[in-house]
Amino acid sequence: MEPSILKNIVKSRGLRQSGQRDLVMETFFKQKGHISAEELLSQVRIKDKRVGLTTIYRTLKLLTQCGLAVERKFNRQESTFEPARRGQHHDHLICLSCGRISEFENKSIETLQEDVAREHGFFITHHVLELYGYCLKCSKKSEKKSNTR
Amino acid sequence: MEPSILKNIVKSRGLRQSGQRDLVMETFFKQKGHISAEELLSQVRIKDKRVGLTTIYRTLKLLTQCGLAVERKFNRQESTFEPARRGQHHDHLICLSCGRISEFENKSIETLQEDVAREHGFFITHHVLELYGYCLKCSKKSEKKSNTR
DNA sequence: TTTAGTGCAAACTCTTTGCAGCTAA
DNA sequence: TTAGCTGCAAAGAGTTTGCACTAAA
Numbered sequence: 035m036e037p038s039i040l041k042n043i044v045k046s047r048g049l050r051q052s053g054q055r056d057l058v059m060e061t062f063f064k065q066k067g068h069i070s071a072e073e074l075l076s077q078v079r080i081k082d083k084r085v086g087l088t089t090i091y092r093t094l095k096l097l098t099q100c101g102l103a104v105e106r107k108f109n110r111q112e113s114t115f116e117p118a119r120r121g122q123h124h125d126h127l128i129c130l131s132c133g134r135i136s137e138f139e140n141k142s143i144e145t146l147q148e149d150v151a152r153e154h155g156f157f158i159t160h161h162v163l164e165l166y167g168y169c170l171k172c173s174k175k176s177e178k179k180s181n182t183r
Numbered sequence: 184m185e186p187s188i189l190k191n192i193v194k195s196r197g198l199r200q201s202g203q204r205d206l207v208m209e210t211f212f213k214q215k216g217h218i219s220a221e222e223l224l225s226q227v228r229i230k231d232k233r234v235g236l237t238t239i240y241r242t243l244k245l246l247t248q249c250g251l252a253v254e255r256k257f258n259r260q261e262s263t264f265e266p267a268r269r270g271q272h273h274d275h276l277i278c279l280s281c282g283r284i285s286e287f288e289n290k291s292i293e294t295l296q297e298d299v300a301r302e303h304g305f306f307i308t309h310h311v312l313e314l315y316g317y318c319l320k321c322s323k324k325s326e327k328k329s330n331t332r
Numbered sequence: 333t334t335t336a337g338t339g340c341a342a343a344c345t346c347t348t349t350g351c352a353g354c355t356a357a
Numbered sequence: 358t359t360a361g362c363t364g365c366a367a368a369g370a371g372t373t374t375g376c377a378c379t380a381a382a
Contacts, residue, residue, distance in 0.1 A: 199380085199381050199382070200381075200382095201380080201381075202380095219371095220371085220372080221371090236372090237372095237373080237374090240371095240372065240373070241373090244373095260370060260371060261370080261371060261372095262371080262372085
């Protein structure tokens with residue numbers, strides 16, 4: 035899916051195709067979840083040890099600018115990136131224990147957001163909705179622990 | 184309101200009362216909105232030029248740990264802090280043009296969030312809902328500009 | 333007198349930039 | 358041949374930490 039779009043963008047912007055960039059992009063789109071620059075680097079370095087962090091950042095920036103990647107900052111300092119899926123907005127559940135990130139979509143919430151915006155004379159371009167807490171697995175674990183205590 | 188709570192915390196933790204910390208806290212609770220460490224420093228330095236950024240960060244951390252302040256990261260790298268109001272959760276509208284932050288509360292959205300969490304077997308501890316876009320003033324400005332163009 | 337608090341400078345984390353060499357077109 | 362691409366090292370921004378000094382109790 036992505037490769038052709040990518041090649042067009044690379045061409046139309048007068049950019050060059052390069053081995054490193056191809057590898058970074060390929061690796062990025064192969065994984066599905068949220069990945070940090072550092073994590074992507076170590077994935078990429080499995081195939082080519084010479085790639086630098088700078089190239090990772092530059093490629094991710096390029097992808098983000100083209101709308102092919104989305105940058106997010108959850109809890110932490112560091113950014114994570116995920117492949118953009120056209121027209122498919124979604125929000126996130128972030129487990130504070132295991133760090134797992136799941137996604138959800140809820141049209142009713144978005145409608146209510148628009149209502150809020152209207153009341154405030156505000157025009158929404160985008161939003162961030164992140165639910166922090168504990169996933170099923172981690173809730174069960176801590177339940178067990180507190181029972182046997 | 185806050186001073187007594189503060190003094191109790193300071194006492195109960197074996198901390199000392201100090202001029203700088205008092206000034207930082209006083210300045211912080213006097214303003215209502217969202218303020219960055221850097222901004223708070225310049226406010227504080229109006230009254231006492233010798234206070235350092237370190238003290239600001241240390242005091243804000245203390246307040247955050249005590250639950251008297253809430254740290255938020257909107258768009259940018261830098262954190263902003265706001266006085267916590269007990270039991271009063273609210274979410275934010277952030278104008279991308281003028282940077283103004285307004286607040287709202289919407290129980291229906293929160294109920295829907297709980298529904299989503301239940302579906303995923305997820306236990307929510309807290310959430311972040313930020314609506315980015317343009318406030319009324321800024322929308323009007325850009326409208327004018329594009330009309331006269 | 334003791335020990336927490338302070339400011340400075342240095343360190344740290346994550347990200348970006350300058351630069352000289354490299355390489356696709 | 359000529360730009361864009363690269364990795365490295367250095368620089369940035371925001372925040373934290375080590376340290377010697379100061380000051381509250």
